[in-house]
Amino acid sequence: xxxxxxxxVNSPTAIGExxxxxxxxxxxxxGTYYSTGAVGAAxxxxxxxxxxxxxxxxxxxxxxxxxxxxxxREVLSFLSKLQAEKLIVPxxxxxHAKPKMVGISDGAPESAGRKEPFEVPVLSKYKxxxxxxxxxxIHDVEETGWPMAKKPxxxxxxxxxxxxx
Numbered sequence: 001x002x003x004x005x006x007x008x009v010n011s012p013t014a015i016g017e018x019x020x021x022x023x024x025x026x027x028x029x030x031g032t033y034y035s036t037g038a039v040g041a042a043x044x045x046x047x048x049x050x051x052x053x054x055x056x057x058x059x060x061x062x063x064x065x066x067x068x069x070x071x072x073r074e075v076l077s078f079l080s081k082l083q084a085e086k087l088i089v090p091x092x093x094x095x096h097a098k099p100k101m102v103g104i105s106d107g108a109p110e111s112a113g114r115k116e117p118f119e120v121p122v123l124s125k126y127k128x129x130x131x132x133x134x135x136x137x138i139h140d141v142e143e144t145g146w147p148m149a150k151k152p153x154x155x156x157x158x159x160x161x162x163x164x165x
Contacts (some may be wrong), residue, residue: 046143066118
C-alpha cells in the first residue's frame with residue numbers, strides 16, 4: 001500500500017452504514033458482518049469520499065492526538081484487514097472520479113489546538129447470522145417470508161439417496 005493508493009468499498013459485495021458513531025458492514029457473499037468504532041467509521045467515510053491513504057493519514061494526524069507514524073501504521077493495518085475481508089478493493093484509477101474532499105484539512109487542526117484522542121480502529125467480525133443473511137428472500141424461505149428458512153423436504157431427501165434424478 002502506497003500513500004497515493006485509493007481504495008473503494010467493494011460494492012455490491014460489501015455494504016456499510018454508520019449508526020450512532022459505529023460502523024456496521026456486511027459482506028453479502030459470505031454473510032459475515034463486522035463492526036468498528038468511531039475511528040474506523042471516520043476511515044470508512046474517507047474511503048467513500050475517494051481519499052488516498054496519504055490523505056487519510058494527513059486528516060487523522062490533524063484530527064487525532066497521536067504520533068504520525070502510529071496513525072500511519074494503524075491506518076495501513078486497518079485497511080489491510082478491510083481488504084482481506086473483501087470489504088474494500090483498490091480503486092481503478094481510470095474509472096474512479098474523485099469527489100471533492102470535504103473535511104480534509106491541510107494539516108492544521110480544526111479546533112484551536114485541541115485534538116481528539118486516537119483510538120486504534122478495531123474490526124470486530126461476526127458469523128452468527130451467516131445462515132440468515134445468505135438466505136435468498138424469494139426462494140429459500142417459508143410462505144410466511146423472510147427470515148423463516150424453508151425446512152428440507154424429507155421426501156425429496158430420502159428418495160434421492162445422494163444421487164441426482
